[in-house]
Amino acid sequence: MPPPSDRNRASRTERASLVPSLAQVAARAGVSVATASRVINGVANKATEETAERVRAAIRELGYRPGSVGRALRRRESRIVGVLAANLANPSMAAIASSIEWSLRGEGLVMSLCDTHERADVQDEYIREMRAQLVRAMILVGAVDSPALDEARAAGDTLVFVNRPDPGDPSSPYVGIDNVGAGAEIADRLLERGVRRIGVLHASLDRTAGHWRLLGLFDRLAAAGVDTAAIPCATGPGLDHIVAGYHAMGTMLERPDRPPVIVCLSDLLAYGAYRRAREAGLEVPGDVAFFGFDDNPINPWIADWLNSVRVPSDDFGPAIVEMLHRLWGGEERPDPLLLAHQLTIRNWRLPGETEPVLRR
Amino acid sequence: MPPPSDRNRASRTERASLVPSLAQVAARAGVSVATASRVINGVANKATEETAERVRAAIRELGYRPGSVGRALRRRESRIVGVLAANLANPSMAAIASSIEWSLRGEGLVMSLCDTHERADVQDEYIREMRAQLVRAMILVGAVDSPALDEARAAGDTLVFVNRPDPGDPSSPYVGIDNVGAGAEIADRLLERGVRRIGVLHASLDRTAGHWRLLGLFDRLAAAGVDTAAIPCATGPGLDHIVAGYHAMGTMLERPDRPPVIVCLSDLLAYGAYRRAREAGLEVPGDVAFFGFDDNPINPWIADWLNSVRVPSDDFGPAIVEMLHRLWGGEERPDPLLLAHQLTIRNWRLPGETEPVLRR
DNA sequence: CCGCCGAGGGAAATCGATTACCCTTGCCGA
DNA sequence: TCGGCAAGGGTAATCGATTTCCCTCGGCGG
Numbered sequence: 001m002p003p004p005s006d007r008n009r010a011s012r013t014e015r016a017s018l019v020p021s022l023a024q025v026a027a028r029a030g031v032s033v034a035t036a037s038r039v040i041n042g043v044a045n046k047a048t049e050e051t052a053e054r055v056r057a058a059i060r061e062l063g064y065r066p067g068s069v070g071r072a073l074r075r076r077e078s079r080i081v082g083v084l085a086a087n088l089a090n091p092s093m094a095a096i097a098s099s100i101e102w103s104l105r106g107e108g109l110v111m112s113l114c115d116t117h118e119r120a121d122v123q124d125e126y127i128r129e130m131r132a133q134l135v136r137a138m139i140l141v142g143a144v145d146s147p148a149l150d151e152a153r154a155a156g157d158t159l160v161f162v163n164r165p166d167p168g169d170p171s172s173p174y175v176g177i178d179n180v181g182a183g184a185e186i187a188d189r190l191l192e193r194g195v196r197r198i199g200v201l202h203a204s205l206d207r208t209a210g211h212w213r214l215l216g217l218f219d220r221l222a223a224a225g226v227d228t229a230a231i232p233c234a235t236g237p238g239l240d241h242i243v244a245g246y247h248a249m250g251t252m253l254e255r256p257d258r259p260p261v262i263v264c265l266s267d268l269l270a271y272g273a274y275r276r277a278r279e280a281g282l283e284v285p286g287d288v289a290f291f292g293f294d295d296n297p298i299n300p301w302i303a304d305w306l307n308s309v310r311v312p313s314d315d316f317g318p319a320i321v322e323m324l325h326r327l328w329g330g331e332e333r334p335d336p337l338l339l340a341h342q343l344t345i346r347n348w349r350l351p352g353e354t355e356p357v358l359r360r
Numbered sequence: 361m362p363p364p365s366d367r368n369r370a371s372r373t374e375r376a377s378l379v380p381s382l383a384q385v386a387a388r389a390g391v392s393v394a395t396a397s398r399v400i401n402g403v404a405n406k407a408t409e410e411t412a413e414r415v416r417a418a419i420r421e422l423g424y425r426p427g428s429v430g431r432a433l434r435r436r437e438s439r440i441v442g443v444l445a446a447n448l449a450n451p452s453m454a455a456i457a458s459s460i461e462w463s464l465r466g467e468g469l470v471m472s473l474c475d476t477h478e479r480a481d482v483q484d485e486y487i488r489e490m491r492a493q494l495v496r497a498m499i500l501v502g503a504v505d506s507p508a509l510d511e512a513r514a515a516g517d518t519l520v521f522v523n524r525p526d527p528g529d530p531s532s533p534y535v536g537i538d539n540v541g542a543g544a545e546i547a548d549r550l551l552e553r554g555v556r557r558i559g560v561l562h563a564s565l566d567r568t569a570g571h572w573r574l575l576g577l578f579d580r581l582a583a584a585g586v587d588t589a590a591i592p593c594a595t596g597p598g599l600d601h602i603v604a605g606y607h608a609m610g611t612m613l614e615r616p617d618r619p620p621v622i623v624c625l626s627d628l629l630a631y632g633a634y635r636r637a638r639e640a641g642l643e644v645p646g647d648v649a650f651f652g653f654d655d656n657p658i659n660p661w662i663a664d665w666l667n668s669v670r671v672p673s674d675d676f677g678p679a680i681v682e683m684l685h686r687l688w689g690g691e692e693r694p695d696p697l698l699l700a701h702q703l704t705i706r707n708w709r710l711p712g713e714t715e716p717v718l719r720r
Numbered sequence: 721c722c723g724c725c726g727a728g729g730g731a732a733a734t735c736g737a738t739t740a741c742c743c744t745t746g747c748c749g750a
Numbered sequence: 751t752c753g754g755c756a757a758g759g760g761t762a763a764t765c766g767a768t769t770t771c772c773c774t775c776g777g778c779g780g
Contacts, residue, residue, distance in 0.1 A: 018515060019491075019515075021735090021736060021737085022736065022737060022738095023736080023737095031759075031760090032759070032760050032761080033736090033737075033738090033760095034738080034739075034759070034760065034761080034762095035758085035759055035760075036737095037737060037738060037739085038738090038739090038759090040737095041737095041738080043739095045756075045757055045758075046757080046758065046759070047757095047758070047759075048757090048758070048759095051758080051759085065488055065491075065492050066492065066736085066737070067492050067494070067735090067736055067737075068489070068492045068493050068494075069429055069432045069433045069438065069492075069493065069494055069735085069736070069737090070433055070735070070736030070737040070738085070765090071736075071737050071738075072429045072737090072765095073429045073430055073433050073735090073736075073737075073738095073764090073765045073766065073767095074736080074737050074738045074739080074764070074765050075737085075738070075765085076765070078429065080472070080493075087458075088454050088455075088457060088458040088461070089451075089454060089455050089458050089657065091449075091451040091454065091658070094448050094449060094451065094454035095448075095449050097448060097454075097473075098447075098448040098449050098475050101448070101473075101474065101475050102475070102477075105482075105485075110472070110474075110489055110493075111472075111473065111474065112440070112470070112471070112472040112473070113457075113461075113471065113472070113473035114461065114470075114471065115458050115461050115462070117462075122465075125465075128425055129428070129470055131379070131425075132425050132426065132427050132428040132429075133428045133429065133440075133470075134427070134428075134429055155378060155379075242658070242661055246661075271658060271661040271662045272661060274661065274662055275660070275661045275662070275664075278664075297449065298451070298602070298631060298658075300635070301602055301606075301631040301632060301634065301635045302631045302634055302635070302662060302663050303662050304635075304638075381765090381766060381767085382766065382767060382768095383766080383767095391729075391730090392729065392730045392731075393730095393766090393767075393768090394729070394730060394731080394732095394768080394769080395728085395729055395730075396767095397767060397768060397769085398729090398768090398769095400767095401767095401768080403769095405726075405727055405728075406727080406728065406729070407727095407728070407729075408727090408728070411728080411729085426766085426767070427765090427766055427767070429765085429766070429767090430735090430765070430766030430767040430768085431766075431767050431768075432735095432767090433734090433735045433736065433737095433765090433766075433767075433768095434734070434735050434766080434767050434768045434769080435735085435767085435768070436735070721780100722779105722780085723778100723779095723780090724777100724778090724779090724780105725776100725777090725778090725779105726775105726776095726777095727774105727775090727776090728773105728774090728775090729772100729773085729774090730771105730772085730773080730774105731770105731771085731772080731773100732769100732770090732771085732772100733768100733769085733770075733771095734767100734768080734769080734770095735766105735767095735768090736765105737764100737765095738763100738764085738765090739762100739763085739764085740761105740762095740763080740764095741760105741761085741762090741763095742759105742760085742761080742762100743758105743759090743760080743761100744757100744758085744759090744760100745756105745757085745758085746755105746756095746757090747754100747755090747756090747757105748753105748754090748755090748756105749752105749753095749754090750751100750752090750753090750754105
């Protein structure tokens with residue numbers, strides 16, 4: 001922590017005197033702080049309209065705004081909602097964060113966004129810090145199992161798990177797409193076209209969204225008589241899905257029976273795989289078709305070769321707010337809020353087919 | 361704001377009793393809260409080693425962590441640093457935010473990230489809220505002119521402007537690339553290859569990074585004798601650069617003398633333009649070459665047709681922390697910290713040239 | 721022996737807002 | 751006329767941590 005210099009301290013104090021406090025408002029309006037506070041908080045039957053107006057006038061004249069800190073201390077709860085994202089560099093998560101932020105703002109809440117980098121220790125640090133800030137709720141976009149998460153759950157904190165169910169308790173409040181269903185949807189589309197030979201690229205499958213997507217995909221394929229045990233799967237090292245996808249595709253290309261359709265359990269994996277395929281001289285689409293999950297907002301613009309299950313980023317904010325209201329309203333274990341996913345088919349040629357029209 | 365139900369209130373109080381306070385630590389250690397506080401804050405000559413150890417033991421046993429709120433109230437300064445980003449959905453900004461967050465964490469600070477959506481009123485709301493939170497500093501990644509920004513500047517708040525200089529005072533602390541130089545760098549590369557006929561796509565030029573990029577580009581071209589007044593420029597409606605780029609490219613394509621090289625003042629503009637060009641049946645690269653700015657991290661993977669000036673996202677965090685230390689150390693108007701930009705040429709064929717090797 | 725100083729530590733004020741509790745006034749029904 | 755009650759509003763406790771005073775005790779120089 002930066003040691004505040006004396007100069008700094010002085011300027012801080014000096015600045016503080018410029019920021020009006022409730023006491024100054026009260027003095028100016030000729031009322032007590034209690035009354036001023038009540039007017040601000042709209043407590044009924046505690047002030048005549050005339051008194052209230054005097055207070056409001058003082059507020060306007062001084063440019064007063066209640067200090068969040070004093071309020072939080074007294075109420076033992078701030079207006080901050082902590083959002084812990086597993087990886088901000090993933091455009092899909094950033095889009096979700098943006099949506100959350102917008103919706104929280106509509107509720108008069110403030111988002112504090114952190115990046116856990118998929119690490120349990122970092123997530124713990126943030127959870128503890130958020131609790132110290134008396135946050136009103138924590139939204140975990142891609143949570144990992146960790147001790148502080150257990151503490152928070154046990155303490156009854158308001159927690160909402162997004163995109164990846166609570167690794168420690170599947171019945172915790174969840175908002176996100178139905179990953180199993182999304183996997184099944186890709187399976188259905190493949191089967192429709194008679195595709196039975198595919199490859200799968202994945203990153204970690206340990207309690208991630210990918211785990212469930214794969215489950216849905218395989219279950220549906222198996223139901224159609226496909227021998228899923230024979231489906232080649234590849235992965236790559238590292239937490240960065242793009243790099244993992246690049247290496248996984250390298251592995252896949254070494255197989256003598258390279259499948260014509262590659263399902264990647266996230267768009268980022270597909271990005272890495274795409275590059276690897278092109279380096280190998282393959283045409284995409286044409287020689288190989290890719291399916292992904294998330295459907296990042298930039299896909300329609302620059303990745304028209306990628307068919308992907310759309311995760312409706314903009315719907316997350318409202319859904320999460322809805323979930324928060326249910327929790328604050330007293331619901332103990334609200335049902336998961338499943339957002340509608342939809343498979344976008346952009347550009348899918350099996351080898352030998354002609355080029356279709358561009359689709360957004 | 362959600363009205364807290366009674367049930368909620370009860371559980372909140374109940375929960376509070378579970379979270380240990382400094383007083384409980386002090387009681388358990390058999391010292392006063394003053395002493396406990398001093399041990400925690402490492403005040404010298406205020407406790408024997410034995411006393412200090414008793415306090416530390418109590419902290420461990422109770423799992424105590426200082427509440428940020430009480431501390432902030434007393435110190436009139438929290439450990440939060442507000443980061444106001446103009447558009448989180450822009451992957452380049454998200455990457456910068458991620459870098460900032462990581463560096464702040466290393467300083468024991470916490471990032472609170474907001475999305476101003478390029479709107480002055482939203483930015484104002486957030487600036488005011490951040491000030492009410494007693495944030496230690498505000499980082500504005502793409503600021504717009506607004507009243508609350510003026511207030512904060514006048515009040516002597518610690519402000520750092522990133523990527524786009526302070527629209528209200530060019531001498532405010534700035535961290536970012538040298539946009540003028542970046543524009544000039546593209547000009548140089550174009551002139552080297554003998555390209556003198558280009559088109560420019562831009563979004564708003566009103567005190568944005570684009571303004572300076574364009575300035576650098578045109579100045580250098582003019583110096584080489586190019587008539588910059590004759591260079592076709594196009595823009596599109598909306599704040600979303602992708603959509604703006606799409607429409608701007610549409611305009612550009614209507615010109616009889618469509619230039620073979622299009623310089624887009626941001627990568628997002630280029631993404632939109634790319635799609636428009638492909639819809640028009642153009643080969644990219646080949647029929648038209650694109651240059652952009654920012655060089656989003658995904659470019660090497662899925663946008664190898666885009667030549668772009670790399671903005672080193674990962675360097676922002678450390679540079680901003682450096683700037684903060686200078687400001688807190690008492691420097692009144694630190695020099696801007698200019699990060700090294702570099703033009704990445706990926707895939708640039710002028711019409712008629714043969715295909716080069718793929719480059720990251 | 722006196723005074724001073726530094727180390728160690730406690731009591732209480734403080735930050736800003738909320739709220740429990742109390743007081744006054746006026747009105748209404750019994 | 752009296753009790754009760756509601757409206758209007760003030761006093762002071764409270765939240766948790768920091769920090770300013772203040773006190774005590776030993777040691778040391780004069």
